[in-house]
Amino acid sequence: MIAETVCSAVSAAGLGIAAVTAYRRRFLTAARIAAYSLVPIGLVMTGVVEWLADTAFSPVAWAGFGVLGVAWVLFMTTRAVERRRGGTRKERKAARAAAQRDAVAPGASAPSLGPGGARPAAEPAPRPAKASRGGDDDFSDIEAILKKHGI
Numbered sequence: 334m335i336a337e338t339v340c341s342a343v344s345a346a347g348l349g350i351a352a353v354t355a356y357r358r359r360f361l362t363a364a365r366i367a368a369y370s371l372v373p374i375g376l377v378m379t380g381v382v383e384w385l386a387d388t389a390f391s392p393v394a395w396a397g398f399g400v401l402g403v404a405w406v407l408f409m410t411t412r413a414v415e416r417r418r419g420g421t422r423k424e425r426k427a428a429r430a431a432a433q434r435d436a437v438a439p440g441a442s443a444p445s446l447g448p449g450g451a452r453p454a455a456e457p458a459p460r461p462a463k464a465s466r467g468g469d470d471d472f473s474d475i476e477a478i479l480k481k482h483g484i
Contacts, residue, residue, distance in 0.1 A: 336382045340373035347371075361411055368407035375400040 347370020355363035376382055378397025419425055 337377045340377040340382060344370050344372075344374035347373075361414055364407050365411050368404040368411070371400050371404040371407075375404060 351363045351367040
């Protein structure tokens with residue numbers, strides 16, 4: 334009796350956390366939390382927690398198997414969505430960090446275009462810096478920055 338109450342409370346708390354997570358628009362995580370929170374109540378409903386001889390003929394037990402089936406479908410759906418997105422959150426984060434590191438080579442005058450991209454053939458050659466006159470010194474630094482970025 335106490336085990337069923339505890340499992341029910343755990344499931345209710347988990348579903349509450351899933352609702353808060355879904356409110357924050359993290360639906361994949363909310364579905365996974367909901368799946369985890371349905372497992373204890375499903376186990377109680379199937380009779381695993383308190384094993385009874387008449388489990389096989391109990392409608393509550395079959396409803397528990399249905400709840401476990403829903404939890405399993407949620408697990409598999411979230412896994413399939415995760416695979417389509419390109420792996421786990423940790424893998425996506427590492428890929429994003431690698432992409433940011435490789436975006437511009439150190440000391441490069443223009444951003445690299447990656448392995449498939451090539452620079453245009455008609456890129457103008459850099460012009461030598463003009464001799465600075467009194468007030469032009471301030472603008473030469475700005476000019477150099479703009480030229481570096483192709484502006």
